Amino acid sequence: MGEGVEWGLHCCMNLAMLGPAMAVPTVRLAGFHELPVAYLNKQMQALARAGIVTSVPGRGGGFKLARDPSKITLMDVVVAIEGTESAFRCTEIRARGPAGSWGTVHAACTIDAAMRQADVAWRRALAEQTLADIVAAAQRRYPAMRDRVTAWFTTAAV
Amino acid sequence: MGEGVEWGLHCCMNLAMLGPAMAVPTVRLAGFHELPVAYLNKQMQALARAGIVTSVPGRGGGFKLARDPSKITLMDVVVAIEGTESAFRCTEIRARGPAGSWGTVHAACTIDAAMRQADVAWRRALAEQTLADIVAAAQRRYPAMRDRVTAWFTTAAV
DNA sequence: GCGAACCTACTCGGATATGGGATGTCCGAGTTCTCGTGG
DNA sequence: CCACGAGAACTCGGACATCCCATATCCGAGTAGGTTCGC
Numbered sequence: 082m083g084e085g086v087e088w089g090l091h092c093c094m095n096l097a098m099l100g101p102a103m104a105v106p107t108v109r110l111a112g113f114h115e116l117p118v119a120y121l122n123k124q125m126q127a128l129a130r131a132g133i134v135t136s137v138p139g140r141g142g143g144f145k146l147a148r149d150p151s152k153i154t155l156m157d158v159v160v161a162i163e164g165t166e167s168a169f170r171c172t173e174i175r176a177r178g179p180a181g182s183w184g185t186v187h188a189a190c191t192i193d194a195a196m197r198q199a200d201v202a203w204r205r206a207l208a209e210q211t212l213a214d215i216v217a218a219a220q221r222r223y224p225a226m227r228d229r230v231t232a233w234f235t236t237a238a239v
Numbered sequence: 240m241g242e243g244v245e246w247g248l249h250c251c252m253n254l255a256m257l258g259p260a261m262a263v264p265t266v267r268l269a270g271f272h273e274l275p276v277a278y279l280n281k282q283m284q285a286l287a288r289a290g291i292v293t294s295v296p297g298r299g300g301g302f303k304l305a306r307d308p309s310k311i312t313l314m315d316v317v318v319a320i321e322g323t324e325s326a327f328r329c330t331e332i333r334a335r336g337p338a339g340s341w342g343t344v345h346a347a348c349t350i351d352a353a354m355r356q357a358d359v360a361w362r363r364a365l366a367e368q369t370l371a372d373i374v375a376a377a378q379r380r381y382p383a384m385r386d387r388v389t390a391w392f393t394t395a396a397v
Numbered sequence: 398g399c400g401a402a403c404c405t406a407c408t409c410g411g412a413t414a415t416g417g418g419a420t421g422t423c424c425g426a427g428t429t430c431t432c433g434t435g436g
Numbered sequence: 437c438c439a440c441g442a443g444a445a446c447t448c449g450g451a452c453a454t455c456c457c458a459t460a461t462c463c464g465a466g467t468a469g470g471t472t473c474g475c
Contacts, residue, residue: 082326083458090350091332106408115335120460126410139467140407155353168240168326174249177273179391185384191377192248195313199364206357219349226343233337241419264447278421284449297428298446 082163085124088116089162090155092125094219096134097150097212098227099234104143109234124162131161150212156204158212168203169196240321243282246274247320248313250283252377254292255308255370256385257392262301267392282320289319308370314362316370326361327354 092110099105107125111118125144128134133153134144146153171193175185219226250268257263265283269276283302286292291311292302304311329351333343377384 082328084328084330085458086327087330087332087350094350104408108408113336113338114332116332117460119462122409123411123460129409136409137468138407138409138465140405140469142408142468144409155357169244170240170242172242172245174245174272174274178271180271180387183381183387185381188380191373191380192245192252194376195365195368195373198368199313199361202364203357203361206360207353210353210356215349215353218352222346222349223341223343226341229338229341243419262447266447275421277423280448281421281450287448294448295428296426296446296448298430298444300428300447302448 085120085127085162086159088114088121089124089128089158090215092121092144093128093133093146093153093158093212094215095230095234096144096146097153097216098230099145101145103235104137104141104145105234106143110144113233127162128158131157133157133161146212150216153212154208155210155212155215156207159207167197167200169193169200171196243278243285244317244320246272246279247282247286247316248373250279250302251286251291251304251311251316251370252373253388253392254302254304255311255374256388257303259303261393262295262299262303263392264301268302271391285320286316289315291315291319304370308374311370312366313368313370313373314365317365325355325358327351327358329354 091114095110095113096105107122108118110116110125111121125134125136129136129144132147135147136142136144171190173190175181175190216227249272253268253271254263265280266276268274268283269279283292283294287294287302290305293305294300294302329348331348333339333348374385
């Protein structure tokens, strides 16, 4: 799984804490975690295309969450950045070789079905957790987090 | 996810249908699905190292399942070939940047916990299914499968 | 003082290089079967 | 006919190339805000 997923999740988490009022440019989002600016921008574009964040162009622009954090699941973010394909991809090797002419290919591959079942379980687990849940959990452990984050992001750049 | 996982699963499935008596060389396993011989051999070595199959050297040798198919889970095969690392890897980007000095790092990352939870669900789904289950399911759809597979593998090479 | 036009700086957006890991290939060590030979 | 030994062929096992995608970077189009000029 790509590293950009982690970045996107953390950035979305920060945007969720900041609220939908202010737009944060990529430079600041990257600076908060010391990430490569241009590459993070690429991930943010993916999030924008998926409709998770909205981009505000021009001076004073940036990114902000497109909808309430309780309406954004981890699944949404992962799919937006990593793509919709499942980890396991059945290439139907049954069709190649001697067994290809046996007629067994006309129905679903048993192995593919099993792997797909596991993939569904994974997706379901991700879809059950929203950004709001994550923020709430973090807030429960570090009550001062939101204040410190908002303080840093609203402060003028160093 | 690597393509070798699919190959390894199908090969294990074939070995399960053939029974533990005969050892099948890589050439035949590859020929059944028209796969690159040497590269499949690499995957089989991984399965051997993991103790899923046992290798028989010398003429007439090959690979055979190390234990009963009901004792081999899909999880075992996937881990043997793909490795034990989970898809998502937390690099602790919280520690970098200004938030690194806030002391929030001393506890687990909330995002990592959520992703890990999904990963556990995936692994659990894979661990619940054994090779015997897969073979039984396939057999249920194509009752003649085992016979045809054994027939092909026991027949002298073309 | 007020408004408008211009200009600058800043932002996103997509097109463009680069490196590491999966993919693919090769040859050597070791074992087993086979064939020939002698008793 | 049987035992035995040398040979050959076949197998796994790991070391060696190659290709593709994730990573990383850059520059251009476009916009908001600040500035200046005119009234």
